Amino acid sequence: MEHYNMNLTLKVWKQQNKNAQGGFETYSVKDISSEMSFLEMFDVLNEQLINEGKEPIAFDHDCREGICGMCSMHINGRAHGPWAGTTTCQLHMRAFKDGDTITVEPWRAGAFPVLKDLTVDRTAFDRIIEAGGYVSVNTGNAQDANCLPVDKHKADLAFAAAACIGCGACVAACKNSSAMLFVSAKVSQLALLPQGDPERQTRALNMVAQMDKEGFGSCTNTGACEAECPKEISLTNIARLNREFIGAGFSSEK
Amino acid sequence: MLNAKIPAGPLNTKWEDYKGHCKLVNPANKRSLEVIVIGTGLAGASAAASLGELGYKVKAFCFQDSPRRAHSIAAQGGINAAKNYQNDGDSVYRLFYDTVKGGDYRAREANVHRLAEVSGNIIDQCVAQGVPFAREYGGLLSNRSFGGTQVQRTFYAAGQTGQQLLLGAYSALERQVALGNVKMYSRHEMLDIVKIDGKARGIIARDLITGELERHFGHAVLICSGGYGNVFFLSTNAMGSNVTAAWKATKNGAYFANPCFTQIHPTCIPVSGDHQSKLTLMSESLRNDGRIWVPKKQNDTRKASEIPEDERDYYLERRYPAFGNLVPRDVASRAAKERCDAGYGVGTSKQAVFLDFAAAIERYGNIEAGKRQLSNLSKAEIIKLGKEVVAEKYGNLFDMYAKITGENPYEQPMRIYPAVHYTMGGLWVDYELQTTVPGLYSLGEANFSDHGANRLGASALMQGLADGYFVIPYTLGNYLADEIRTKAIPTDHPAFVEAENKVKETISKLMGIKGTKSVDHFHKKLGKIMWDKCGMARNEQGLKEAIEEIKALRAEFWKDVRVPGAEKEFNPELEKAGRVADFLELGELMCIDALQRRESCGGHFREESQTPDGEAQRDDANFSYVAAWEYKGPGQFELHKEELKFEEVIPSQRSYK
Ligand SMILES: Cc1cc2nc3c(=O)[nH]c(=O)nc-3n(C[C@H](O)[C@H](O)[C@H](O)COP(=O)(O)OP(=O)(O)OC[C@H]3O[C@@H](n4cnc5c(N)ncnc54)[C@H](O)[C@@H]3O)c2cc1C
Ligand code: SF4
Ligand code: FES
Numbered sequence: 001m002e003h004y005n006m007n008l009t010l011k012v013w014k015q016q017n018k019n020a021q022g023g024f025e026t027y028s029v030k031d032i033s034s035e036m037s038f039l040e041m042f043d044v045l046n047e048q049l050i051n052e053g054k055e056p057i058a059f060d061h062d063c064r065e066g067i068c069g070m071c072s073m074h075i076n077g078r079a080h081g082p083w084a085g086t087t088t089c090q091l092h093m094r095a096f097k098d099g100d101t102i103t104v105e106p107w108r109a110g111a112f113p114v115l116k117d118l119t120v121d122r123t124a125f126d127r128i129i130e131a132g133g134y135v136s137v138n139t140g141n142a143q144d145a146n147c148l149p150v151d152k153h154k155a156d157l158a159f160a161a162a163a164c165i166g167c168g169a170c171v172a173a174c175k176n177s178s179a180m181l182f183v184s185a186k187v188s189q190l191a192l193l194p195q196g197d198p199e200r201q202t203r204a205l206n207m208v209a210q211m212d213k214e215g216f217g218s219c220t221n222t223g224a225c226e227a228e229c230p231k232e233i234s235l236t237n238i239a240r241l242n243r244e245f246i247g248a249g250f251s252s253e254k
Numbered sequence: 255m256l257n258a259k260i261p262a263g264p265l266n267t268k269w270e271d272y273k274g275h276c277k278l279v280n281p282a283n284k285r286s287l288e289v290i291v292i293g294t295g296l297a298g299a300s301a302a303a304s305l306g307e308l309g310y311k312v313k314a315f316c317f318q319d320s321p322r323r324a325h326s327i328a329a330q331g332g333i334n335a336a337k338n339y340q341n342d343g344d345s346v347y348r349l350f351y352d353t354v355k356g357g358d359y360r361a362r363e364a365n366v367h368r369l370a371e372v373s374g375n376i377i378d379q380c381v382a383q384g385v386p387f388a389r390e391y392g393g394l395l396s397n398r399s400f401g402g403t404q405v406q407r408t409f410y411a412a413g414q415t416g417q418q419l420l421l422g423a424y425s426a427l428e429r430q431v432a433l434g435n436v437k438m439y440s441r442h443e444m445l446d447i448v449k450i451d452g453k454a455r456g457i458i459a460r461d462l463i464t465g466e467l468e469r470h471f472g473h474a475v476l477i478c479s480g481g482y483g484n485v486f487f488l489s490t491n492a493m494g495s496n497v498t499a500a501w502k503a504t505k506n507g508a509y510f511a512n513p514c515f516t517q518i519h520p521t522c523i524p525v526s527g528d529h530q531s532k533l534t535l536m537s538e539s540l541r542n543d544g545r546i547w548v549p550k551k552q553n554d555t556r557k558a559s560e561i562p563e564d565e566r567d568y569y570l571e572r573r574y575p576a577f578g579n580l581v582p583r584d585v586a587s588r589a590a591k592e593r594c595d596a597g598y599g600v601g602t603s604k605q606a607v608f609l610d611f612a613a614a615i616e617r618y619g620n621i622e623a624g625k626r627q628l629s630n631l632s633k634a635e636i637i638k639l640g641k642e643v644v645a646e647k648y649g650n651l652f653d654m655y656a657k658i659t660g661e662n663p664y665e666q667p668m669r670i671y672p673a674v675h676y677t678m679g680g681l682w683v684d685y686e687l688q689t690t691v692p693g694l695y696s697l698g699e700a701n702f703s704d705h706g707a708n709r710l711g712a713s714a715l716m717q718g719l720a721d722g723y724f725v726i727p728y729t730l731g732n733y734l735a736d737e738i739r740t741k742a743i744p745t746d747h748p749a750f751v752e753a754e755n756k757v758k759e760t761i762s763k764l765m766g767i768k769g770t771k772s773v774d775h776f777h778k779k780l781g782k783i784m785w786d787k788c789g790m791a792r793n794e795q796g797l798k799e800a801i802e803e804i805k806a807l808r809a810e811f812w813k814d815v816r817v818p819g820a821e822k823e824f825n826p827e828l829e830k831a832g833r834v835a836d837f838l839e840l841g842e843l844m845c846i847d848a849l850q851r852r853e854s855c856g857g858h859f860r861e862e863s864q865t866p867d868g869e870a871q872r873d874d875a876n877f878s879y880v881a882a883w884e885y886k887g888p889g890q891f892e893l894h895k896e897e898l899k900f901e902e903v904i905p906s907q908r909s910y911k
Contacts, residue, residue: 017823035526037658043531043774047483050772055818058826060319062492064532066654067417068323077318083657090657117465123440127557130432133382139304139723142378146339149393159386159411162418166322182855195384 005031006201013105014055015114018121022114024103034094038081039064039071041093059118066090066230069163069165072172073118074105079169079228087167087230107172113180122168124214125182131210132203133186135195148194158192158217161185162229170225172232176217180223183207184241185233191244201248206247256509256882257898259684260364265902266346269368272880273686277735284309287734288742289533290457291471292444292499294321296416296715298478300424300722306430308727310734313438313470315459316429317494317829325480325492326718329416330537330651331833332400332408333715335373340397344405346370351903353713356582357401357678357706358872359905360880362898364685365703372724373716377409379723383422387411400711401538402582402910408712408870413537413651419715423722428753442468443829445760447475447506447694454506454694455743456750458757462829465822469745473737474693474730478722481677481699483516485837485844486789487676487781489533489674490522491760493911496650496833497840499698500681504552507881508689509894511682511702514841514848517709517857518790519675520546520586523658523668524606533673534658536609537651538711541579543614544668546586550605552597558608558667569593577910584708584857584870585910587672591790592868594671601669610667615640647715672790676714678705678857679847682882682896686729687721690882693733697721702880707856764831765821769814773830776811780804780834780841788845793861797849801842805889808838816878843883843891850893865907874905 007030015022029045036044047148062070071088075081083089096102104118112120149206150158162185170181187204190196195202219238226235261268279287287310291302294316302314316324337350349370354361377395381387387409388396397406411418430436441462448456448469456471479499483489504510521536547566554561569589571578581589590607593599600606616633619640623631631639641664645652680688681696685701688695698718705713725824787800811834817824854863854870855877863871880896 005655022543033527033529035660036529037531040529040531044529047772047774050816050818051770052820056827058824062318062323062494063325063328065328066535066657067414068318068325068327068492069320070323070703085653086657092655092657094660096517119824122319125722126322126428126431126438126440129322129425130428134429135382137382137426138307138427139300139426139727140375140378142375142382144280144374145337145377145381145387146394148381151393152389152391155386155389155393158384159388159418162386162411162421163414165327165417166320187384190384193386217887232384 004034004098006034006096006100007094008032008094009101009130010174011101011103014057014117017116018113032093034092036091036093037064038073038075038091038093039089057118058116061089064089067165069167072107072120072167072169074172076103079107079172080230085230085232087165107168109171109177109216111177112171114167119222124216125166125168127214128179128183128207128210129186131215132199132206135190136199138161150193156190158189161188161192161233161237164233165231168185169228171216173224174217174229175222175224176220178225178239179211179216180219180241181229181233184237187244188240191240195199201251204241204244204248205229255771256682256894257684258362258896259686260362261685265363265367268364273728276732279731279735281309283738285311287311287737288313288472289730290470290475291315291477292322292457293478293480293698293700294424294427294700295324295326295478295480296420296423296718297700297722298476299324299420299427300719301476301478301697301726302436303423303426303430304723304727305730306433306435309435312430312436313439313472314436315442315444317441317443317462319441321427321438321440322421324420326420326494326715327417327824328492329715330413330535331539331892332398332415332712333419334400334407334710335377335409335716336407336711337374337377338371339395340406344407348405349373349407352403352486353378353704353710354369354706354903355908356710357708358870358908359706359874359878359900359903360855361704361706361896362880363900363902368725369717369720372720375458375724376716376719379605380419380422385411385418385422387418398539398542399580401580401586402710408539410539413648416715419719423719434892436801444502445757445832446753447467447473447503448748448749449506449691449751450743458753463824465820465825467757469750469754471745473734473740474695477681477694477696478727479700481680482837482840483674483677485780485841486674486784487777488525488530488533488785490519490533493532496836498833498836501697501840502838503689503691503694503696504885506697507691508694509682509884510679510843511880511882512679512707512847513844513852513883514788514858515678515707515856516674517583517676517678518587518672520583520590520672521670522673522675523655524603534654535673535675536655536668536670538583540609540648540651543647543705544609544611545613546579546607548593548598548600548607558610567598574910577601581910582708582710587790588859590672606669606671608667609670611644611663612667613643615664616645618730622791632763676701676709678707678709682880686732687726688729688733695726695730697726707858710798747866754837760832761821761828764815764817764828764835767813767815767817769816771814771816773817773827773834776807777834777837779807780838783807784841784844788848791859791861792848798844800845804838804842804845811835812836832879839888842889845884846891847881848863851877851881870903872907878905
């Protein structure tokens with residue numbers, strides 16, 4: 001792979017805290033290597049800001065391997081930037097060229113208030129999981145693992161749904177700020193497995209109810225979530241959630 | 255001499271006996287007993303969930319925005335368990351034996367045996383939670399092998415095993431949150447322990463959003479804060495992984511054991527430049543199928559594809575025919591360093607070796623063709639089939655490699671090099687996972703317990719979950735049974751006030767320096783000292799130099815660091831500053847520990863102590879102990895020894911040949 005260096009202009013959202021008014025600031029960075037990750041480019045910028053006696057830009061990140069779901073930048077109008085199936089931390093600078101201007105914003109959604117700069121509050125996702133994203137089994141109750149064979153195809157589908165990293169890009173990408181892709185991934189994982197069966201109806205109802213309560217919008221099937229999801233969680237999960245939800249609605253009318 | 259409180263009796267009945275005789279707390283009393291859990295990785299989340307289920311009042315803390323993001327999420331390759339589903343000769347004893355041997359005979363037998371005993375329950379528990387492990391067509395669980403073993407006992411979920419296990423533990427945790435048994439404090443950092451009458455009774459935490467300090471009481475405190483590999487700056491750990499919680503415990507009287515035992519993982523993506531912020535692991539599971547080699551000629555600049563088979567040196571297969579590419583990590587890392595130092599390295603930096611899948615792709619292609627009863631396939635068609643199989647097994651790892659390097663690992667071999675990965679050292683704990691401070695426990699990577707001087711692959715996940723699901727629910731009860739009369743202590747108690755003031759002072763000091771250099775500047779410098787002098791190979795002179803250099807760097811840090819922003823706000827630079835301040839103290843202790851251990855064992859390679867063929871040479875007569883260090887003031891530590899007694903596995907020179 002050929003390497004090159006580039007000079008860039010960055011327009012970055014700055015906001016002191018939840019209640020403050022935010023706005024864009026413009027920065028320039030020089031000699032950015034195409035081998036850097038996008039967040040390493042931000043490290044360079046922050047180091048530069050600190051050396052100039054200015055405040056660095058606050059952003060969330062941890063694993064930098066595309067798995068923790070912490071990084072969350074809206075880059076040039078796209079959640080996690082231009083590469084498909086890629087988190088912000090795995091985006092590399094060879095996606096850009098010398099002279100580019102890059103606009104970076106936080107996730108925009110009512111249910112994800114900005115805490116500072118590019119950092120948002122995603123605890124609504126935890127509360128949705130609390131509403132039913134589990135199998136009610138206490139430690140110590142389990143039978144031998146191989147007493148429960150699972151159809152490989154279904155196990156693979158469950159795994160694909162379980163790969164969701166809870167990053168919130170689906171919400172940020174959606175014009176309605178819907179969290180359906182996230183919720184459907186968890187509901188699907190557990191609905192596809194025999195372990196999840198006993199609670200599948202209450203799970204779907206309760207998780208959807210919590211999602212509504214948190215102020216996420218409704219799903220109008222535009223598919224932007226799937227397109228921006230770094231783990232390529234499939235829209236078929238939303239279809240499955242809808243089936244689960246409708247089925248649960250009918251049978252729980254007591 | 256330290257007392258590990260190992261139960262009497264034969265090794266294989268100790269844990270049964272312990273469980274049969276430990277004290278219990280009745281359900282009504284549990285409701286008024288409060289437990290603080292620092293960390294929500296596999297160890298912390300499983301402990302918090304299980305203790306919540308039992309009825310204790312639990313408060314759990316993590317510094318990320320959600321407990322689901324703890325660094326355990328990044329574990330790739332798998333988790334071991336002695337299920338013997340493959341009928342290939344595995345057993346509890348063999349897992350125990352492999353772990354003690356893999357740890358180069360520096361682990362405590364009783365703990366390791368318990369770990370092997372509960373390993374099977376972990377898989378059962380995770381499957382019951384809905385963890386989607388890989389399965390065979392018959393619907394049963396699939397296994398693969400990992401380094402240092404000759405059986406297939408590793409359970410996995412593609413290259414995302416840690417993610418799936420953590421999400422299982424996280425969902426159990428969130429269920430307890432919903433039931434009101436656990437209160438979750440995310441974006442909170444524990445910054446000190448509160449001790450009253452010699453016992454751990456609470457913590458001081460900083461709300462990372464507002465910057466406010468908080469006091470929290472607990473009848474017991476569990477440190478599950480993970481490993482400290484980031485003392486090297488560059489490691490495979492997440493950016494936020496740190497030693498602060500464990501280090502505050504150390505400063506409050508908990509001994510720190512075997513700090514110098516660090517694991518350097520053989521297969522990571524090499525450093526590409528000065529901008530590098532972290533290193534990415536390519537899971538050890540890749541060594542199941544990938545073959546490691548370098549050119550036979552020094553400074554060979556040809557592309558891998560241009561180097562014919564007979565000009566390649568598969569040096570692990572050559573040196574260790576019995577285990578081949580599946581030797582333990584410490585052995586594989588040193589062998590890579592040896593080849594690169596001798597001038598056989600590849601890539602622009604020459605600090606890399608090849609990990610090659612060409613043979614595996616072809617082999618799998620043929621097997622697949624057989625399965626599908628396809629004959630007369632061209633080589634290209636076979637390779638296509640083989641690539642599909644490899645993609646199913648390792649797809650996410652290959653994608654990650656491609657994104658980072660811009661190269662396609664299906665077409666050309668990966669370039670890999672060793673990197674800091676895991677820390678076997680940690681808080682000293684006894685059989686009950688209690689530190690030397692009563693009421694203060696440590697679980698998971700944060701403690702030192704089970705891996706001796708080298709951890710085998712897929713055993714950290716096992717240990718974290720063993721500690722949290724199956725050990726602490728018993729051992730903590732044994733302590734809390736005597737605490738049922740202790741009422742919750744109000745947090746205006748002088749000990750809380752004093753601890754909070756201490757934390758406040760440190761923060762003001764950091765903010766007040768207003769120096770000229772960023773926190774990262776110091777962290778990088780510390781990392782370089784540690785890597786050069788306390789890394790894959792260590793010697794007396796280097797370690798002595800490192801100690802002086804770290805002292806000087808620490809002094810400079812406290813004079814010249816610049817922490818921008820304010821105290822009472824979301825301030826990631828301030829968080830980093832506190833963590834690096836602690837690393838600057840820990841780094842010195844690691845070098846002191848490495849200096850006193852004048853033997854080589856596992857990941858600790860003292861150049862002065864090697865066999866004629868360059869393998870680690872242990873010195874059991876003089877060093878068969880755990881080195882547990884007591885903090886005595888800045889830069890001062892007193893060594894306490896826990897003698898290691900081997901009743902079952904007789905230490906011998908480890909051989910993988
Ligand atoms: C890339 C990678 C791959 C790996 N792959 C494998 C594998 O395949 N198999 C295997 O067995 N092992 C693997 N390991 C090792 C294994 O993942 C870890 O050892 C294990 O997950 C550690 O779990 P833990 O619960 O002890 O800590 P962690 O998961 O690191 O959790 C630490 C927790 O503590 C919290 N915390 C830390 N400090 C504070 C503080 N001061 N205040 C509040 N909270 C705090 C954090 O927020 C976090 O919640 C891998 C490690 C890496 C780096
Ligand atoms: S569904 Fe995709 S975009 Fe949404 S939270 Fe999960 S991983 Fe992120
Ligand atoms: S930092 Fe973990 S997914 Fe990006």
